[in-house]
Amino acid sequence: MNNSTKSQTDSFARDVLEGLSASPKKLSSKYFYDDEGSRLFVEIMKLPEYYLSRSELEIFRDRAAEIYAAFGEFDEPFDLLELGAGDGSKTSLLVAHFLEEGSDFRYIPVDISSEALNYLESKFDDEFPGLEISSIKGDYFQTLETLSARSKRRKIVLFLGSNVGNFSDEQAVKFFRDLRGTLNEGDLLFIGFDLHKNPQTILNAYNDAQGITSRFNLNLLRRINRELGANFNLDEFLHYASYHPIEKTARSFLISQREQTVDIEALNKSFEFGQWEPIFMEISQKYDLETIQSMASSSGYEIVGNFFDSHGFYVDSLWKPTPA
Numbered sequence: 405m406n407n408s409t410k411s412q413t414d415s416f417a418r419d420v421l422e423g424l425s426a427s428p429k430k431l432s433s434k435y436f437y438d439d440e441g442s443r444l445f446v447e448i449m450k451l452p453e454y455y456l457s458r459s460e461l462e463i464f465r466d467r468a469a470e471i472y473a474a475f476g477e478f479d480e481p482f483d484l485l486e487l488g489a490g491d492g493s494k495t496s497l498l499v500a501h502f503l504e505e506g507s508d509f510r511y512i513p514v515d516i517s518s519e520a521l522n523y524l525e526s527k528f529d530d531e532f533p534g535l536e537i538s539s540i541k542g543d544y545f546q547t548l549e550t551l552s553a554r555s556k557r558r559k560i561v562l563f564l565g566s567n568v569g570n571f572s573d574e575q576a577v578k579f580f581r582d583l584r585g586t587l588n589e590g591d592l593l594f595i596g597f598d599l600h601k602n603p604q605t606i607l608n609a610y611n612d613a614q615g616i617t618s619r620f621n622l623n624l625l626r627r628i629n630r631e632l633g634a635n636f637n638l639d640e641f642l643h644y645a646s647y648h649p650i651e652k653t654a655r656s657f658l659i660s661q662r663e664q665t666v667d668i669e670a671l672n673k674s675f676e677f678g679q680w681e682p683i684f685m686e687i688s689q690k691y692d693l694e695t696i697q698s699m700a701s702s703s704g705y706e707i708v709g710n711f712f713d714s715h716g717f718y719v720d721s722l723w724k725p726t727p728a
């Protein structure tokens with residue numbers, strides 16, 4: 405095991421220990437994306453219920469030229485940075501348009517999952533020969549600190565796929581404020597927000613009829629079994645999703661169907677689960693425009709433009725840092 409793989413396993417083990425020792429038990433959604441998790445997420449994006457990716461794809465497909473114009477002048481080479489890039493399938497529409505316009509930029513995807521980054525790099529290498537790609541593998545919270553030191557070019561930062569929804573509003577404002585500290589005048593931040601809508605439409609997106617979301621969540625237990633030597637029996641846990649229309653928060657859980665003990669070798673520890681005890685897996689926050697506006701102003705940005713899909717389900721919001 406090389407040093408970097410070892411330190412990844414150490415942080416995974418640390419987070420699993422902390423999460424399963426907490427009450428209620430929880431696991432971090434940032435570990436969903438191993439090989440199988442990344443593959444399952446590609447399947448989720450194609451599900452009829454998962455309107456999020458389709459909405460953002462529609463915005464990029466139909467409005468790439470407007471988005472490009474809103475990004476402003478491109479006299480100098482710039483960096484297109486993407487936080488939590490995943491498979492980059494939607495971003496590729498923007499990249500294709502930028503290249504058609506003859507702009508000179510470097511694409512810098514940041515992701516904690518090496519599987520996602522490997523897949524993305526090989527896809528972009530095929531699709532866009534000649535595009536300079538400079539991937540950063542790591543947690544985007546930690547990467548933020550090094551971003552401004554990496555390059556003096558103008559930066560456009562993408563934070564798509566409603567990744568922001570995995571944060572509470574307070575965490576999101578802190579994240580945007582920290583990011584603000586790394587940006588210069590002329591830099592931009594482009595963020596995908598899932599808007600509130602019929603609660604049933606939202607709930608269905610996290611509870612699909614084919615059970616792919618359930619497999620996606622259970623896969624994290626499989627990953628703990630494989631990487632940390634645990635003995636989770638996946639058949640003994642079920643996926644449960646909820647949506648709270650006042651908080652505008654979707655939550656997903658894995659529920660222990662019976663009383664059981666799970667041993668995790670790498671932690672040298674056993675964990676007791678009561679019957680129907682939940683493990684809290686993920687929040688997916690939904691937004692209204694007032695909240696987006698107030699998040700932007702309280703974290704030091706001005707909204708330059710909002711790009712909606714035709715159903716008004718989703719918005720990609722373009723922010724510029726307000727002068728310090």
Ligand SMILES: C[S@@+](CC[C@H](N)C(=O)[O-])C[C@H]1O[C@@H](n2cnc3c(N)ncnc32)[C@H](O)[C@@H]1O
Nearest residue numbers: 434437488489490515516517520543544564565
């Ligand atoms: C829901 S997927 C979205 C991918 C892509 N942005 C899209 O719109 O399709 C989330 C991606 O963010 C990555 N990710 C989640 N938490 C992260 C973190 N703290 N640091 C870096 N990457 C993270 C995951 O590995 C995954 O590839």
